[in-house]
Amino acid sequence: MVPQLTLQAPLKLPPSAVPSHLQQLWADSDDGYNGAATFTLVVWEPAWLEQHLARLGLLEEAVMGMQRPCLVDAARRAISTYGLPSSTAPLSHTLAQALVTQPGGESQSFDDLRGQAIESSISELQPHRMITLAPTIAAEQPIDALVAAYCPLPEDSHGGGSVCGDVLVLRGGAAAIAGELDLLPQLIPSHLPCWVLWEGALGEHLDIFERLTVPPQRLIVDTALGHTTPSMGILAQRIAAGQAVYDLNWYRLGAWRESLAMTFDAQDRRESLNHVSQVDIDLEGDQLCQGLLLGAWIASRLQWSLQGGHRHGDTSFYSFQRPDGVKVDMNLVSVPVGLPKAHAGSIMGLRLLCKPPNRRGLSVVLCGEASGCMRLEGGDISSRDLVEAIVPLVEGSLEVQETRVLAGGHDTTNPLLATAAHLADKMLAATVSSKAP
């Protein structure tokens, strides 16, 4: 999959002229075509990290708002250049925030193609309209409205039935963008589904977030991009309010969920799931969202009820009660790593200790492809049956995951995510409200 540019050079217009221009755009079409009857995609695409890397001369390519390998490479270079801890995840909010204060490059200009470079797999889905809100790092920058038509590439449309759509980019300082948000309801057809893709950290620019993401808009977020508390809080709150929410961080957990389920597919092991006594989850750094979601998924699937939790040092301790009344300990351990994966808080390893009655204990250890298993192989596991598996690293680009959501979406949240997010938020609240014993 490759990014493709719009059919024509984008036309710069005053924002107020955009609705009438878009209405006119297809009016001359011979067959009276008035846009694909598919969906609208609204993207909040701050790309703070990418902009700062470009400003500082660490990224030579144009800013596109896409998670490309060159962006991750540039981010790793920045970590080393500015002496940040090597455990900083390249695409983390922490790095973007750290670069804000780095001087230099004020006079450096860079191409900004956000919203104009469309991932081909997304354009293949023929969105009716794509609206990109592209805030600039220069907070005072006035608004630019850029309008263009796009069509899927001929090779992507397999030679038949392609229809085109249009794109709108609103680029400028965040305040200027906020000032133009009233335009959007006129541009989003009410009879088509609309997805809002929030590519920024959850919790930042809350005013814009609230105005953009009004139900029934379907929301795509990534809880790995921001800090744990606001990310988890907003995720849980929006799901509880009945909005359809997709968390890309949850999709990244897919290989872990599948690997753990696979371990207990064997008929003779399933019974052990009723006798789990301890769960240990290791994750990279202190962004806890993925770890909380994984722990909450396990607990909710096995019908455990949360009894309490506290945080001490790098570890969050939780206690649950199984349906048979027995206590289960769950520990989320933040482990600093030298070469973290692109997203903050990626799972490194998972261990389940089971004590089935009248049978030898069972220890299930799942380790990330890149992280090894040694830490979780410690302790009293030699007296148990040991099942170990390596969980493949299947991150996929952000765009690949977005395409999956857009290709066949729902107007409700996945019940597994809904249950897990609710419990994960409660777990987080338990550690915030209680002190270590």
Added chain:
Amino acid sequence: MAATLTNPLRIGLRQERVIPPQCLIIFGASGDLTHRKLIPALFELFLQRRLPSEFAVLGCARRPWSDEVFRQTMAQRLQPIIAPNPQAWEFFSQGLFYEPVDLQQPGHLERLGQRLEQVDRLRATRGARTFYLSVSPAFYGSGARALAGAGLLADPQRSRLVIEKPFGTDYASAQQLNRVVKSSAQENQIFRIDHYLCKETVQNIMVLRFANSIFEPLWNRNHISSVQITAAETVGVEQRASYYEQSGALKDMVQNHLTQMLALTTMEPPGRFEPEPIRNEKAKVLQAARLANPEQPWTCCVRGQYGSGGTAERPLVSYRNEPGVNPNSTTETYVAVKLLIDNWRWQGVPFYLRTGKHMAKRLSEVALTFRDAPVHLFDAATGGVSSNNQFVIRIQPDEGATFRFEVKAPGSGMRSRPIAMDFSYLDSFGEPSDEGYVRLLADAMLGDPTLFTRSDEVEAAWRLYTPILEGLKQSPEKFPVHSYEAGTWGPAESDELLSRDGLLWRRP
């Protein structure tokens, strides 16, 4: 521990391929298949969250039903399925619509086009449409032509046509139907159903062969001495007499289902796991297959018909005494054929295919028998020589596979005995497989034709049995129907087909 205990961590994980927004149009929506199979399968996909919110079903038939009548009719007939999930049904049924349509009336098709546009707007289904011909086979050709004439198949990316079996009644009629259908739509839009291909274990044949390096080196004439493919049913003709009288076991089971199993078992590895490379290989191997003696097909084909049988408590009537069956019927309810494949991999290996109704056991399997050990060093524990290795892929029931090989029997001597190393889907996986139509509908709506038969496959399969079908027309006396007792493994003449080669049918 109950064997059916579901893995709680497995629930909800099967969402790997979400179907894109579209409208499924079912012709013959008032018929049995719609409420017995199609709508339950769609509802199951809905429960698995594999249907998008932008989805609609437009039922079409001659009956003058409204949307509401269609919804209520489905709700009544699917009550046992709906009862545990009433709220889900409420959401799902909002996407059910109905339009009275007679495919032979041009005016109806024009109205259908308008209704589809209306449904597109209402459900945002993006103009993507899958047309499902659940009508009498006599209308497959004219139905496809009518849809094409109305321009409803014009977009090769966003319109598809699903055709139920049987596809033709012989080689010539299959060719003719292919000509009509292919003049109405491109091959990549046409999805010809073979229900056997949606069985998990049939698909597993490909995974077993091509995902493991241990089997493929042995999977050829150098190591395999014979192959038996069996599809045995314990039921009789039931309510299908009028169809079955015209069809018989050869057309009903062998030409399609058993031949597809043969193709998957014998095909060469495809270059890529994509629909066209796979279907190319299946077509190639079917084109290389032939009856063991096409000039004298009666020597490699045994036909049978069940007589009465069963027990005093549960007597089974003979085929000729079944309701709707001609008392002098010569339709076969059992057939066994011997095939050969003229290619480098399989030259000289006999393939025995058999199917029958009212047989001793309900099962479908592919059994590969390996060649004798070159030297017999050990006696079997039961006396004589040790048995051949055998690899059996169980299609149904108890889906799985068994590998049989010799081990040392306990004791002071050095005698061997066969043991079975067994794999069972039920024991190894945390959830049951989808019902066949769930998989078939999902694949058709995803536009994945891997499990559907291509025109050249269908024709090659019909051509394979043409000598028998022609012989039955010209010299029926050479293809006698041998009677067998209901509840047994078929007529004794069938055993002779193998005994001539020094072999026995498996009695699994």
